[in-house]
Amino acid sequence: MRTEDFQLISSILKERSGLVLTEDKVYLLESRLTPIARQKGMETLDDLINEVRLRRKEDLLNEITEAMTTNESFFFRDNTPFDHLRDKVLPELLGARSNVKRLRIWCAAASTGQEPYSIAITLKEMQAKLQGWNIEIVGTDLSQQVLEKARAGLYSQFEVQRGLPIKMLIKYFTQVGEMWQISEELRNMVTYRPFNLLDNFSILGQFDVVFCRNVLIYFDQATKTQVLDRIRSQMPEDGTLFLGAAETVLGVSDKFKPVAGHRGMYMTSDAPALRKVG
Structure with missing residues (x-):
């Protein structure tokens, strides 16, 4: 070329x-x-x-x-962020939001839906603790094509074998010919919409948790800073951000700081002093 x-x-x-x-x-x-x-x-x-x-x-x-x-995605990618979400972030937020019982989670660059559905499965496994809560998962992507696949929730044998525990496959998926489709209940837990990370974030509203994993690695330094700063503008002061294993806010944005002992997890830099101690 x-x-x-x-x-x-x-x-x-x-x-x-x-x-x-x-x-x-x-x-x-x-x-x-x-x-x-x-x-x-x-x-x-x-x-x-x-x-x-x-x-x-x-x-x-x-x-x-x-x-x-269009980038690849698979279920429970790297596992750790979903463990942190279940064991640390959600318990803290459930306490902090007990008066309103409402949470919003955003998956930026959701691709074909494996990440938001992994979150939905994580929440479903915690349903006893979430009775009466309104939890919205929003998945966005630049590509209409991958969003259509995500909405259908239909995956090949190869796709469900990548990261999805067999017990979760049996529990939450139905075989359709040679494909596997995630349950309608879990599909209804996620709202998909087209969105470009270069656009105005304000139309998305506020989010308590943001997954923006394996996206920043494709941007230059200035764009990384702009995206992180815009994400922060859409989060409360006790919001949590998850980035990919090869990504960091260090030297890129002063709006977030790492959570000690929790790789890939970041809190807002102006979070309450007692938050996430331990």
Whole structure:
């Protein structure tokens, strides 16, 4: 791929999604965009890039952006955040919100739904403690295509084998042909909506817990800071943020601080002094 072609596509991706594409990822451009070229009746990827350069059609730019920002996901990824949610975050919030009995949890870049459904399963397993509570899980993603799959809650054998305990599969999924579908009750626990992390966060409302895992690694430093600062603006002072294992707020944002002994978990920097001690 010519340098000018790579620069054109990478600049479009950066502008529309925040994704920073380095030149060692040329293979991703070729593997993910060539099928789009063929769907459009074009012979080569060069034809697709020329079309972008000449016309900049919005629907085509959307397709390219979605193709490049679709990332893999699997159930209970890394396990630890879900353990922390169950054992530490939720018990604290249940005490702090006992008067209103309402919580909101946001999964940014929810992809095909495995993360929000992992949270839903975690909550379902705690249902005896959550009687009378209104808990909303919101999953967002840039890609309409992955959100449609998430809403359907339909997964292949390979997908359910990745991270999902067999007892959870049997308890919460039904086999549909060669696929597995998560129960309607759990599907109804999650609301999916399209959202770009470069957009205005205020339309989403406030969240007590935010999962923004394995997303920041694709952004440059300035975009990481902006996203973290915007997340903080949508959280109360006792909110909790979960990031991916390879991500951190250190040197990026002063709006959050790590929770000692809880990898990938962060509290707001102005949280009450007694919070999360121990």
